[in-house]
Each structure stands twice: as C-alpha cells, then as structure tokens.
Amino acid sequence: MTEPHKVLDKEHIRRALLRIAHEILEKNKGHENLCIVGIRSRGVPLAERINQHIKQIEGEEIPLGILDITLYRDDLTLIAHQPVVHETLINFDLTDKKIILVDDVLFTGRTVRAALDALVDFGRPASIQLASLIDRGHRELPIRADYVGKNIPTSLDQNVKVILKEVDDKADQVIVVNRNQKENNE
Amino acid sequence: MSEWTKHDLLDLQGLSAAEIEMVLETAKSFREVSTRDVKKVPVLRGKTIVMLFFEPSTRTRVSFELAAKRLSADTLNISANSSSLSKGETVLDMAQNIEAMNVDLIITRHSSAGVPKVLSENLQASIVNAGDGCRAHPTQALLDMFTIQEKLGRIKGLKVGIIGDILHSRVARSNIIGLNKMGAEVTVCGPSTLMPIGIEAMGTKVNYDLEEVIQTSDVLMLLRLQKERQKDKFIPSIREYAKIFGINAEKLKHAKKDVLIMHPGPVNRGVELSADVADGKYSVILNQVTNGVAVRMAILYLLLGGKQQ
Numbered sequence: 127m128t129e130p131h132k133v134l135d136k137e138h139i140r141r142a143l144l145r146i147a148h149e150i151l152e153k154n155k156g157h158e159n160l161c162i163v164g165i166r167s168r169g170v171p172l173a174e175r176i177n178q179h180i181k182q183i184e185g186e187e188i189p190l191g192i193l194d195i196t197l198y199r200d201d202l203t204l205i206a207h208q209p210v211v212h213e214t215l216i217n218f219d220l221t222d223k224k225i226i227l228v229d230d231v232l233f234t235g236r237t238v239r240a241a242l243d244a245l246v247d248f249g250r251p252a253s254i255q256l257a258s259l260i261d262r263g264h265r266e267l268p269i270r271a272d273y274v275g276k277n278i279p280t281s282l283d284q285n286v287k288v289i290l291k292e293v294d295d296k297a298d299q300v301i302v303v304n305r306n307q308k309e310n311n312e
Numbered sequence: 313m314s315e316w317t318k319h320d321l322l323d324l325q326g327l328s329a330a331e332i333e334m335v336l337e338t339a340k341s342f343r344e345v346s347t348r349d350v351k352k353v354p355v356l357r358g359k360t361i362v363m364l365f366f367e368p369s370t371r372t373r374v375s376f377e378l379a380a381k382r383l384s385a386d387t388l389n390i391s392a393n394s395s396s397l398s399k400g401e402t403v404l405d406m407a408q409n410i411e412a413m414n415v416d417l418i419i420t421r422h423s424s425a426g427v428p429k430v431l432s433e434n435l436q437a438s439i440v441n442a443g444d445g446c447r448a449h450p451t452q453a454l455l456d457m458f459t460i461q462e463k464l465g466r467i468k469g470l471k472v473g474i475i476g477d478i479l480h481s482r483v484a485r486s487n488i489i490g491l492n493k494m495g496a497e498v499t500v501c502g503p504s505t506l507m508p509i510g511i512e513a514m515g516t517k518v519n520y521d522l523e524e525v526i527q528t529s530d531v532l533m534l535l536r537l538q539k540e541r542q543k544d545k546f547i548p549s550i551r552e553y554a555k556i557f558g559i560n561a562e563k564l565k566h567a568k569k570d571v572l573i574m575h576p577g578p579v580n581r582g583v584e585l586s587a588d589v590a591d592g593k594y595s596v597i598l599n600q601v602t603n604g605v606a607v608r609m610a611i612l613y614l615l616l617g618g619k620q621q
Contacts, residue, residue, distance in 0.1 A: 196355075197345075197354065197383075198354060198355075202355060207316060208613065211338050211341040211613065212341050213341045214341070215344070243354070244353075247350040247352070247353070248348060248349070
C-alpha cells in the first residue's frame with residue numbers, strides 16, 4: 127500500500143496560479159471585460175488568489191463571483207440525502223463579459239457542466255473559459271480546461287485532494303490518495 | 313447537521329433545533345435565487361406539487377406556489393369550493409385520488425387541526441402543513457424566525473412578545489414552539505378572553521400588561537384579529553380592542569430602539585397596528601413576505617430533494 131503522495135506543495139501552487147493569471151491576461155489581451163467566478167468550495171479561494179495575481183500584474187482587480195452548483199447537479203435524484211445548498215454570490219451582470227470559471231480539480235466534467243448551466247441563468251456571457259488547478263483526466267463529458275495548473279494522470283481508484291489554507295486551515299498542498307487508504311492527515 | 317431525514321412538515325414539535333437551523337441556513341442560500349433575472353433553478357424538475365387548500369389563503373398559497381415554481385416543480389391548485397368535496401367526498405378520499413396520479417408532495421390547509429397528520433399517515437407523498445385549525449402553521453413560524461435572524465443576527469436570548477388573539481392563532485403556537493427551541497424567551501399578551509388556558513405549558517410567559525411587553529421585547533409580533541372568529545363575543549368591540557391592544561406610534565415610544573414589528577398578515581390597519589407603524593421604520597412585515605418564499609423553497613428542497621425511498 128502506498129502512502130498519500132504529495133504532488134504539489136505551497137510554492138508549486140503559488141507559481142501555478144501566477145502562471146495561470148499570466149496566461150489569462152495573455153489570451154484575453156489584458157483584464158478588460160474579464161470577471162472571475164469560483165466554484166464552491168475550493169474554487170473560491172483559488173479564484174481569489176488568481177485575482178490577486180491579476181491585480182499585481184494589471185494594477186486592478188476584476189469582479190469576483192461565487193457559484194454554488196448544488197441545485198444544478200445531475201445526480202440529485204440518485205443520492206440518498208440532499209446536499210447542503212450554499213449561497214451563490216454574483217453581484218455583477220455577466221452579460222457580454224468574459225468569464226473565467228475556476229475549480230480545484232477537473233475530473234468527470236460534471237461539476238463544470240452544472241456550473242455552465244448555472245452561469246447562463248445569470249446572463250449571456252460573451253465567453254466562458256475554464257481554469258483548474260489540477261486536471262486528473264477521466265472525463266465523462268466533452269469538456270476541457272483552458273488553463274491548467276498541473277496535469278496529474280490518475281487511476282479511477284485514486285482521489286486527488288487539494289488542501290488550501292482558507293478552507294482546510296492547513297498548509298497548501300495537493301495529494302493523491304488511494305480510495306481504500308486511510309488518510310493520515312485527517 | 314448535514315442530513316435531512318424528515319418526510320413531512322406537520323409542525324415544529326417534530327423538528328429539532330438543529331433541523332430548524334438547517335432550514336434557516338438553506339433558506340439563506342435560496343433567497344438569492346429570487347433576486348436573479350432568471351428566477352428558476354432546475355432542482356425539483358419533474359416533481360409534482362399539489363396545493364390542497366380547504367381554507368382561503370392568498371399569501372401562503374402564492375408564496376408556496378412561487379417557491380415550487382422557482383425550483384422548477386409543477387404545481388396545481390385545488391380549493392375546496394371548486395372541488396368534489398362539495399359533492400360529499402371526504403378529504404382523505406380526495407387526497408388518495410390525487411396521490412393516485414403520482415404526485416410527490418401535498419401542501420394542505422384545513423380549518424380542523426390534525427388533517428395534515430391524517431394525510432401523512434395514509435399517503436406516500438410528503439405532506440406540508442400550511443395551517444391546520446388553531447394548531448400549527450410551521451412555515452410561518454420558520455419564516456418569522458428567519459426574518460428575526462436576518463434582522464437581529466440571532467434568535468437565542470431575544471425576548472419576543474406575541475400580541476393579540478392567541479386563542480385562535482396557529483401562528484402564535486408554532487412560533488412559541490419554534491422560538492423556544494431556538495432559545496428565545498416568549499411572552500404572549502392579549503385580552504384574557506382570547507388567552508388559551510394553560511398556554512404557559514407550551515413554554516411561554518403570559519403578561520396582560522401591553523406597555524410592559526412593549527418595553528421589554530426585542531421583537532413584537534402582532535397577530536391578526538380574526539374578525540370571522542369573533543362571533544362569540546370574545547371582545548366587547550373591535551374599537552375597544554384597538555384602543556387597548558392595538559399598537560401605534562405613541563405606545564411604541566417606550567419600545568427598544570431597534571425593536572422589530574412583525575405581522576403574519578393580512579394586517580387590519582387601525583386595529584392591531586396603526587398605519588404609521590405598519591409602514592414605519594421598525595416594520596419588517598414585507599421582509600417576512602419576501603423571506604417566506606425562500607423559507608418555503610428550502611422546505612420543499614429538503615423534503616423532495618434526494619432519492620425517494
């Protein structure tokens with residue numbers, strides 16, 4: 127049995143997010159008309175950090191939104207108890223904006239599908255681009271990321287855990303654990 | 313608390329403090345949906361909700377209907393006078409016939425206490441009580457608590473005065489139960505003829521001195537004087553009631569600075585509340601109505617989301 131395997135540490139994560147911020151600005155030719163939306167829960171601090179990097183580079187923050195996708199999940203009739211719904215906070219008009227959607231791990235693509243449906247209910251954006259700290263493969267829907275922190279090839283019996291100071295109150299890191307293996311950090 | 317296990321909402325006696333907390337927390341998330349341009353989320357797509365109202369209602373029915381529609385459920389309305397009840401069908405027969413058409417949830421209001429419970433014991437569909445007799449009106453109490461929490465940041469430790477016709481009020485009873493569970497201190501106040509004997513046993517103080525109740529309360533909850541139930545002469549006259557138990561700006565001078573004035577509606581202006589108070593700066597009556605939709609969305613989501621056993 128293998129130990130939980132650390133794939134990214136704090137500094138790796140910082141550099142990956144800084145690079146993503148640069149890539150976003152390069153691809154969109156600056157920060158004009160951009161806004162950033164984090165998917166609860168870990169997409170939110172990641173979106174905030176990317177926004178801070180954008181501010182350092184461009185001297186200005188872009189509007190930031192928080193999206194809870196619970197109400198748009200495709201498995202609500204399959205799971206025994208309904209998940210807790212958290213608040214969605216998007217205090218700006220998305221119409222004709224270029225949206226950067228941020229999540230921690232891109233896996234089956236179902237979360238992103240739900241997020242796309244949710245965003246469209248808020249307006250008609252000019253475009254939606256996807257940024258993900260980790261892409262672990264195994265897509266079940268035709269979805270790809272525009273910005274990836276790190277590609278990590280995994281098997282289906284593994285879990286990728288993104289640990290962030292803001293959410294988990296522990297030092298930033300990304301670990302890969304086998305599903306049947308106890309996590310020694312919990 | 314992260315798992316909801318209840319199948320029906322009959323009253324607040326049946327909910328724990330943690331469950332009430334979960335409803336209020338969930339409602340907070342749903343409030344935002346009603347502020348969007350597209351006021352709809354797909355979470356209850358394909359579910360059918362029937363509103364079976366044997367008593368007239370505008371606010372509650374519209375609120376439930378909007379809540380259901382904003383969650384993408386299909387709704388239909390049945391009211392007593394247009395239904396086959398007038399041909400002599402019993403309530404239970406009627407509900408069983410409706411259920412046979414595969415509905416998922418029935419929202420019901422009836423002038424007799426216990427009707428929702430009988431339905432819940434005989435039907436598979438979830439039952440939500442929208443008021444049964446003088447017994448319980450759980451969603452009203454939940455939205456009242458939500459509004460208090462929203463405005464004052466807490467419920468625990470607050471002093472709440474409920475004023476008016478306590479005897480006939482299901483709103484008062486549900487609020488006493490709910491507020492107690494959430495750690496508030498409830499005092500009821502009203503004419504002694506409209507004060508049920510033994511109400512203290514529900515967990516409330518009784519004080520006939522309105523002035524004292526106004527001075528000490530953080531929240532003043534006024535009840536509608538149910539004119540349709542005053543045929544038995546509980547009070548000498550509505551004018552006298554308004555003079556002694558109605559609240560106006562003058563009486564409010566002795567109230568706490570950030571007191572909340574609440575009313576489940578519809579307000580008899582000039583009876584339990586003067587117009588300047590009903591529309592005044594302390595009044596949160598319209599917030600209650602807005603919050604009602606969010607709270608009812610939360611209830612429908614919690615009862616209908618997830619896999620049906």
